Amino acid sequence: MKILFVGDVVGSVGIKAIETYLPEIKKKVKPQLTIVNGENAAGGKGTKEPDYQKITRAGADVVTGGNHTWDKREILEFIDDPKKNILRPYNFPGEHVPGRGYLEIKVNTKKVYVINMMGTALMQPIDNPFLEADKLLKKLDKDAVKFVDFHAETTSEKIAFANYMTGRVSAVCGTHTHVQTNDAQVINKETAYLTDVGMTGSYDGILGDKKEPIINRFLTQRPNKFDVDEDGRMQIGFAVIDINDTTNNARSIKNYVITPNNQSFLN
Template identity: 80%
Template sequence: MKILFVGDVVGNVGLKTVETYLPQIKQKVKPQLTIVNGENANGGKGIKVDDYQRIQVAGADVVSGGNHIWDKREVLDFIDDPKKNILRPYNFSGDNVPGRGVIEKKVNQKKVYIINMQGTALMQPLDNPFLAFDKLLPTLDKDAVKFVDFHAETTSEKIATAKYLTGRVSAVVGTHTHVQTNDARVFDKKTAYLTDVGMTGSYDGILGVKDEPIITRFLTQRPTKFDVDEDGRMQIGFCVIDINDQTNYARSIKNYVISPDNQSFLTF
């Protein structure tokens, strides 16, 4: 089984990038499951139903979330719709949190769980993700593929989580920091890992937003309003994971970026 995972879609330029490149990527990769992180799709913070539908029409089977999932109140109008395959982090506190932290899909008669979990280091204080995994995983079918979008800030928490879950899930791929890392590997020939898959949006901004406000903030140490760089050139970060359907373990993981300076994926 091949799983294609696309990093954080940022703003309208990110949506245009997904619409432009995802069909081409899928034509080359031929994945059985495509997951896209969409929590920054609407103006860099949050997602509305139109954004979700654009990502889905472009080729996503599941749209995952993160710390900005609630930033647009309209998400509450569709996040509980069982026909909408959208995730929010599993480890929000309480029993009555809208939406789902896990989605189950059938891929060629094989059960696959897509799990969205959020880190807590330098982020809002959600429930401990390590303990949340301990609570969740025993409730899932053991004979199933388990993919984790781990939305977290620090590299140490991401690596520690993947090591903690080695042999218990098929893959742990990080999102949130928007810069793709160069550490794709498979732990113990079992669990695929990548610290961050990168982002989808402006190649010319800073993490998808305009340069000036961020530079001004560093210069002055005062709050500034961040705006998505909607006029930037397009980039898309993604990875491809090959999983053995018999063992549910990962065979390989490969990471890619398509940008104005790197079109190699489209030409080989």
């Protein structure tokens, strides 16, 4: 089984990049499952229903979230719709959290769980993802593929989580920091791992935002309003994970990025 995972969609440029590149990527990769992190789609913070619709129409089977999940109140109008494959981090605290932190889908005859978790280091308060993952995995079918979007700030927490999950899930792919890392690997020949899959948005901004306010913040050490760069050229970051359907272990993981200066994947 091949899983295609696309990094954080940021603003309208990110949506345009998904609409432009995702169909072409899928033609080349031929994935059985496509997952896209869409938590920055609505102006850089949150996801509105039209954003979800555009991402899924372009070819996503599942849309995952992160720390900006609740930034657009409109998400409460559709996140509980069972017909919509949209996730929020599983480990948000509380007993009656809207939406789902994981979902079960069938890929051909194979059961697959897509799980969304969020880290705690340098992030907003949230339940411990290590302990919550322990509890969740006890409830899930052991004979199933399990993919985790781990939305976290620090490299150390992402690597620690992946090692803690090794042999228990098929893949752990990081999101949130918007810069693709170069450490794709299969840990212990079992669990595919990538610290960060990168982002889908403006190539000309800084992490998808306009450059000037961010540079000015560093120059002056004073607060500045950050705005999404909606005029930049497009980039898209993604990873392809190959999983053995019999053992549920990953065979390989490869990271890619398409930018105005790097179109090699499409050639």
